[in-house]
Amino acid sequence: MLAVPASAADVDAGPLTSRDSLFPHQGNGGYNAQSYHLDLTYVRHGHALKGLTTMTARARQDLTSFGLDLEGLNVSRVWVNGVRASFHRGSDKLVVTPVRELRTGSIFTTRIQYAGVPHTHVDPDGSSEGWIPTADGVVALNEPVGAMTWFPNNNTPRDKARYRFTIHAPKRLEVASNGRLVRRTTRHGIGTWHYVMAKPMASYLAFLAIGQFKIHHGRTSDGIRLLSFTDPKVPAPTAALRKLPGILHWLQTQFGPYPFADAGFVDDKIGVDYALETQTRPTFDGTVPITDLVHELAHQWFGDAVTPADWGDIWLNEGFATYTEWLWAARTGESTEDQFTELLAAHPAGDPFWQTPPQDLGDPANLFGNAVYERGAMTLEALRETIGDVAFNTTIRQWYVGHRGQSTSTAEFIDLAEQTSGQDLTSFFHNWLDQPTRPTGW
Numbered sequence: 001m002l003a004v005p006a007s008a009a010d011v012d013a014g015p016l017t018s019r020d021s022l023f024p025h026q027g028n029g030g031y032n033a034q035s036y037h038l039d040l041t042y043v044r045h046g047h048a049l050k051g052l053t054t055m056t057a058r059a060r061q062d063l064t065s066f067g068l069d070l071e072g073l074n075v076s077r078v079w080v081n082g083v084r085a086s087f088h089r090g091s092d093k094l095v096v097t098p099v100r101e102l103r104t105g106s107i108f109t110t111r112i113q114y115a116g117v118p119h120t121h122v123d124p125d126g127s128s129e130g131w132i133p134t135a136d137g138v139v140a141l142n143e144p145v146g147a148m149t150w151f152p153n154n155n156t157p158r159d160k161a162r163y164r165f166t167i168h169a170p171k172r173l174e175v176a177s178n179g180r181l182v183r184r185t186t187r188h189g190i191g192t193w194h195y196v197m198a199k200p201m202a203s204y205l206a207f208l209a210i211g212q213f214k215i216h217h218g219r220t221s222d223g224i225r226l227l228s229f230t231d232p233k234v235p236a237p238t239a240a241l242r243k244l245p246g247i248l249h250w251l252q253t254q255f256g257p258y259p260f261a262d263a264g265f266v267d268d269k270i271g272v273d274y275a276l277e278t279q280t281r282p283t284f285d286g287t288v289p290i291t292d293l294v295h296e297l298a299h300q301w302f303g304d305a306v307t308p309a310d311w312g313d314i315w316l317n318e319g320f321a322t323y324t325e326w327l328w329a330a331r332t333g334e335s336t337e338d339q340f341t342e343l344l345a346a347h348p349a350g351d352p353f354w355q356t357p358p359q360d361l362g363d364p365a366n367l368f369g370n371a372v373y374e375r376g377a378m379t380l381e382a383l384r385e386t387i388g389d390v391a392f393n394t395t396i397r398q399w400y401v402g403h404r405g406q407s408t409s410t411a412e413f414i415d416l417a418e419q420t421s422g423q424d425l426t427s428f429f430h431n432w433l434d435q436p437t438r439p440t441g442w
């Protein structure tokens, strides 16, 4: 048997994978995205979209072609560095072949013109994400992979980038997105909303909400700009609006400075039955319970600022946000130790709860399961009880301060906890994160 040598073209084609452990078909190699500009027109009739997305990226290898993730939609033209490029579509991929090969280290821009009615993406666990029409507009939510339903991108949390949004919609509708609303203009019946997300963001945290909203402006005492959007057709989340500045202040006392210059939230009747930590402005589905607000705001530190590079590390998001709910509850009621003890009592050895370890989810349908949230939070409480309050608090704060703006891993978290505590925590984390059994003797 003879190995067939790869052709020269294959050698320099960017890989159409980020090698994610749970979503290997998502993301692409060969380049790092640096920024995106999304110029999108929402067409009320049929909830359609016309888009012009520009990605600026740095080549990590010589590239004859490279991929982006895109589900559905019709691509009409692609330019690389201003020159028309050829392209073809694979399953949820747009593969671009520029006229001239891109050299390692070069910065290049890719502009993609497209249109169509975006898909609502159904996840392995049955939930809906991506482009979701509502009664008065549309909401686009992306965790884990829905970004590709409305803009071409490198759809992996390991490749964060800065974003600008220019969104056109009928003038009687409001538009919410990430970061700072820098300008809003109206011309010929069309409103145009300009947002800038100046800090790095993973594609799963980008969002849009278009519809009829009441807008709430404000500013915290330490200068964070507040901008929230609430659907007038659902009961006003007055408690959430009132408590938002105080919760942000409390979170800063726990973890360090708020990662961004802008904050707020969106409450819209969406019908997905979940809330999401969309960067700077979490999105809620018709109700904003205070505990959920604390959870989604905690994600601004853990998930949004510090992002897992691989979906298999999602306990770093959900375990931390759930643990923050416990810290919040402990201000006035049960301690984190009580919460932990209760969960231990509820799940004796042999209980199916223990079968799916947070670091070995196996099936992407387990991405948002109990192992990720509850066992993830239990892992943090067990860590606190093992290394003590001082080392634990130092670990959590350093985790944020040392990794904000980056994509990182559980291995780095373990290294940090070992450094700050001076303990070998190999078997501790192995028992809590990797084993399909109830840990003992931590």
Ligand SMILES: [Zn+2]
Binding pocket: 277, 295, 299, 317, 318, 321
């Ligand atoms: Zn969460």
